[in-house]
Each structure stands twice: as structure tokens, then as C-alpha cells.
Amino acid sequence: MPDVLPHIVILGGGFGGLTATQALARTPARITLVDRHNHHLFQPLLYQVATAGLSAPSIAAPLRQILRHQRNVTVLMDEVTGIDLAPRRVQLTRERLDYDWLIVATGAAHAYFGHDDWAGNAPGLKSLDDALAIRRRVLTAFERAEQEDDPARRQAWLNFVVVGGGATGVELAGTLAEIARHTLAGEFRRAQPSTANILLVEAGPRVLAAFDPALSAKAQRQLEQLGVQVQLGQAVTAVDDAGVTLGGQRIAARTVLWAAGVAASPLGRMLDAPLDRAGRVSVQDDLSLPGHPEVLVLGDLASVQQDGRPVPGVAPAAKQMGQHAGKLVAARLHGDTRAMPFRYRDTGALATIGRMAAVAQFGKLRLSGVLAWWVWLGAHIWFLIGFRNRLVVMLDWAVAYWTQARHARIITGQDKRTDRG
């Protein structure tokens, strides 16, 4: 393809960036998709990798494999070190890209609200490496409990605190309870995994705040039935390698998982535009950067208001924005200059809690329990990228359902913290 074709640079191969890339498949342009990982990640199932239910490759697919037939795309595994809006230039670690159109979709990471020193003792869950680190830590905790003679110290290895009552926190806590009560039952000789305490801490008044209050209450009841203790209205004020402090009370726990806060990708700060408190870029109603119609920001990095409410940071919203960005750029390249405001269609919300327990809301429809769980299962298998992954995930889940086993219970890599413990 000659160099005179317009160059569209897309930063981030998540739901937003990948959808935008695919929406531009038939556009005569050179597209460069940059991601610091080589894969697209099916983030809604990341907690399953963290809790040893799925292997990492089951929820990830190489970007260049997904896009191999789209000949107008070059995929680069690299990191962005700078964005220069005036000369329309993106600096990567290894090269410089001059763009005509820029789509920024680098998402969000977990945040510790000014307590970055908690990160080492309370890992968050955003990437595959995060998930593998959490898996290692959780599985190692049970191993350490088996090796500890002192009852108080043993119990500290069997106490798990999950901070944050959103979807990720609920999923992690519910699955940890299942692992302790069912998966590991009968496998230890000295420790009793079933005596593990799983504490879910939420600073707000209810879990799953994005859902209807009635569903929040049902989710909490389902969590408690699984054996999770839910503590609401209290914020964690300290985290160290021996536990957490919560409302003045000290809780001994060697394993603390962080699911409480997200902050937008630091790339937002390179865009010379107003940011909200979470670091998201306030965009125009067509997702373009104020004063820069050639730059579109989308997904978790974009702060979009609609009907007085923020568009939520969920996968369907990112995909819709990616679709919109692709259409907008294609239209502009065809000379179409009409206004194209983005409209978010709420496709409903789903959260799983554990085996046969979930909540779902679609418009006015509210589901919970077994039925919601089947809807959750079907939706997640359906949307999982790649035929093979769907098959393997279904197989893993079918086996896990009948046997209560979790096949990915493999400790790999090293964790300095638990190695010392």
C-alpha cells in the first residue's frame, strides 16, 4: 500500500481499540495498532485465571492472530512514551509514528487512592500478569498454612481480605470461598482449608453499587451463603504484609486482594485536555478531544456523560465506542463532515458470585440465582474471542462444575513476599 494513504494510529488492543480496528477493516488507510502486550484479553474472565479456574491462554488471543486477515493493519508490541498533538506524532520505545488520526484506548489500571505503598501487599487485577500473581499468592497461602504449626499464624494464612465490593471483588470473594470449602477439601492433612475466612470489605453502603439495590441485597445474601463475610460502610485505612486495618480494627490476613479503585491510563495526561478525578479524559460528544477532532479517546480512558450520568467503564461500552470511533474516522475520510455524537445503549449488567449464583439486570428485568448464572455463563462463553477458547472454557467449566476441581492450580513464577513469609 502506498504511503499516501492516511495513517490511523490506534493505541490499545482492548475491547475499544480492537473493535475500532476491526470497524476500519474496509477503509482505505494504513492502520497501526500498538499494545504493550501481544494479546487481546477477555478481561471479564480475568478473575477466573486469578482463581485457577482457567489457564491464561484460554482468555487471551494474540492481536496479530485475530487481525491476520485484515491487511491494512500493522500490529506493534510496544509502549507509548509520548504524544505530540501539534505535529501529530506518537513516540514509542522503539520508533516514532506520524498519524493523521489517533484513537487512544489504553484503558485503566487499579489505583490505591494515594496509597501506592499498598500495592505490594494488596495486588490488583487488570492484566494476565496480575492474575497469575494473585493465583500464585492465593495457592501459596494454603501451602503455607499447611506448614505452619502456630494456630494464630496458620489462621492468618487462611484469612483472605478482598477490598472492594464491585463486580471483581464479588467474583474474587465468591470464588475464594468455593476454593476453600470445596476445591481443596480433603487435600490438606494439617490445615483445614474450610476454616478459611473470606472477608469482603466495601466502603460504600452495598455491594455491586452499579446494580439495583434489590439485586445488591440478593448478591450479598448469595455471598454469605457461600461463606463470605461482607463488611459494608468501612474503608480500609492500612494494609501491610500481616493484614489490614478497618475502622480502627486490626484483621490478621496474609492475603489481601485489591478490587477497590481504578485510575485511567497515564496516557490521558499526555493529551493536554481536562481530566476527571480518576484521570479520565473529558471528551466531546463524538469522543473527540476538545480542539483536536483528529484524536478520539474511548473506553475506560474516556469520561463520557450521557443524560446526566457517566457511561460506565464496562466492556460493552468500550466496544460501542470502538465501533463509533471506527465509523466516525471512516466517514471523515469519505468527506462526510456531519456531526456524529456517540450514544451508549445500555445492554444490561451481569455479575457472577459463585457456582450457580449471579445477578443480572436488563432494562427493567431483574434476575438472580441460578437463572442469572446461566445467562452469565452463556453470555461470557458467547463473547469470548476465538472458537478454540470458547470450546476449552466450556470444557473446563463443565469439568469444574461436576468435579469442583479447578485445573489451573499451578504455582509458577516467584513472589518475593510469600517466599519470605
Add this chain to the structure above:
Amino acid sequence: MPDVLPHIVILGGGFGGLTATQALARTPARITLVDRHNHHLFQPLLYQVATAGLSAPSIAAPLRQILRHQRNVTVLMDEVTGIDLAPRRVQLTRERLDYDWLIVATGAAHAYFGHDDWAGNAPGLKSLDDALAIRRRVLTAFERAEQEDDPARRQAWLNFVVVGGGATGVELAGTLAEIARHTLAGEFRRAQPSTANILLVEAGPRVLAAFDPALSAKAQRQLEQLGVQVQLGQAVTAVDDAGVTLGGQRIAARTVLWAAGVAASPLGRMLDAPLDRAGRVSVQDDLSLPGHPEVLVLGDLASVQQDGRPVPGVAPAAKQMGQHAGKLVAARLHGDTRAMPFRYRDTGALATIGRMAAVAQFGKLRLSGVLAWWVWLGAHIWFLIGFRNRLVVMLDWAVAYWTQARHARIITGQDKRTDRG
């Protein structure tokens, strides 16, 4: 169980240690199985994890899950720091074990023949972490090639050197050639993965020296048909991050994989017994340590001579020794003091080279090509631990066979060397 039962300590949960543990299932004894990993590894398929064909959990199963119904076993994930033969005591990082019987089966690691400084630039393949590191390095090399403008430097990222022409080296080289020629075809826009050079270097006169010379020749031909260059009779004299030196000739290659040497586990040195050149413990004909009938050494750590030839360091030999050790200890505990020499039954040898290419010998039967490959496939699926793993591996291979895709092409973790490169 009361503490008066004899205590059998087994070090290492590989083929030897696990088989010994299982052979003692009905013996009234307390068994403690110690491994520094939480899983038993199906080592013969490790190269598939390294080359992105299988996910790590597909070839590994938690030891305590395998042994959960064997109530006389306690599994500990820990490392051995010392063995005291006189007081019959094993020191672990976290506790001390007093034993009546000790079975040492900690295997072997790769060795650099006095060039330990090569390890950073030429990773070997013994553990899951090794396999994941090699996967990361191989996949990242192709990514770097795509980002490199300079033709010579690009080619250096597309040059792969595999050192060692044994089974592991042959498997790695054959699979690398397939990845470059088929899996990645059409996925890159600037680099041409098909121009990759895969060089297999063997210091001896032929590949697969453990096989019949006619099969070695056939294996070499099959490798060359896959696109591998085979260089025999030349030893590598230098390895650094830019390539290798081979017979005075310099070869630029950013990726060097080490499959040339093994050295027995350092635990052999704690046993106060004669070691052979590779650090293996010379044992009595019943696998016991000279002067210590209560200590048995087996698997890759044991140097066993039979009919003037060494018993090979392969999985079937380790399993047979494990079976023997279990039987011997059980007999002794029943008061049976008869001599019980170990006899190795050669069950044949198999090595795969690539898609539909393998060699096999069973007694006087020699197979190569497609037929040997089917035998290899069946044997490996059959012996893979755990029903679920077998199913998933079969599924992965069926999909890979038809699509030439490799599903585990996910780069996780960090490699300082390639990050710098």
C-alpha cells in the same frame, strides 16, 4: 494415625517420587512428600509449553490433588536445605523431618559445562518457569523483528540457535521451524517469519544419539525437510546476547536455547556418596545408598549400571525405579529382608520432530515418519496425568493440527534481556 508408624520421607514429586508414593498407598506408614513446586509435571511435553502449543496447566497437576485420596501422605511445598544421614533427618526451609526411610528423587537440571554465565542468554528447559521464559523469549523475538528497520539486526531476531541434538533439542528446533513457516505466516507486515533460520547444533556425530543410527539419520532428514539446519560435530565455544561462536565461526542470533547438558540435582552432594561426572549418585543394585539401606536414590539423580550400560534418564526408568523403591520399602516394613535388585525393562524410545514426523524404537522394531508420530501422540496422551488434561491436550492438538495455530501464544511476565533488546 499414631506417630509410632514408620515415617517415609520422599523428596521430589516427579515421575520417580510420585510413583514411589503411590506404590506405598497400602503400606501402614506416614509418608511425607516434599517438592519445591506444588505440581507434578509431565516433563516430556514441556517443550510444547515452551513453544506455545499447550498452556502450563495442561501438563501439570497439583501433587495434593493427585494424592488427595491417599490418606497416609502429607504433601509439603518446600525446599531441602540439608540431609543428615546419621540422625536420619532432613532439614527443609520451614521445618525438620525425622525419617525412618528416605527416598531421594529430585532429578536433574540443565548444565552449562562450567559456563554458567551462558545461562542468561541460553535458557534451558526443565521447569514450567523455564518453559514460560522460553515461550516469552521466542514470541518476543518475532515481535522485535517486526520493529527493526535494519536488515541485519532484523535477521538476528529471526535467527534461532538450539544447542544440543537430544530429544529436547530436536523437538524445540522442529517446532520452532513450524512456528516460523506456518503458525506465524501472514501475521507480520514488515518482517517475514518464514525467513527465520533455525540452527540445531550438536557436538556429537549425530542427533538423537540414544537411538539407532539409522533413525538418527531419518530424524535429521525430517528436521531438514521442516527447514532446520543441522550442524554436527561442532561444540559451541561462546554464547552472549548477540549470538554464539561455533567452531571459530560467529553466528548472529538473539535467541539461543540450551538443550545440551544435564546435571543431577545438588541434593546428591548431601548424601555423602560417590558421584559420577554429571553429579549422579552411584547406588547399590537395589537403589540404596552404600552403607545406608534406609536411603534410596532414584530417577535422574541415580547412576545405575545394568549389563555394563547406564540406565537412561527417561521417564519410564524413573517410574520403574519409583515402583521398585515403593515395593522395597513396603517389603522391608513387612520384615522381608531378601535381596531385591532393580531391573530396568527398556520400554522403547520415542522422539517427535514436528507435525507428522517422529522416530520410535521398541526392541528391534524401528519406526519413523507419520506412523511413529501417531505412536508418539497416543503414548503421550495416554500417559498424561489426569483425565481433564488428556481431553484438553487432545483438543488443543486437534485444533492445532487442522489450523496450524498454537493457542498459547501469550507473552506473560518480563524478561529483562529482551526488554532491553
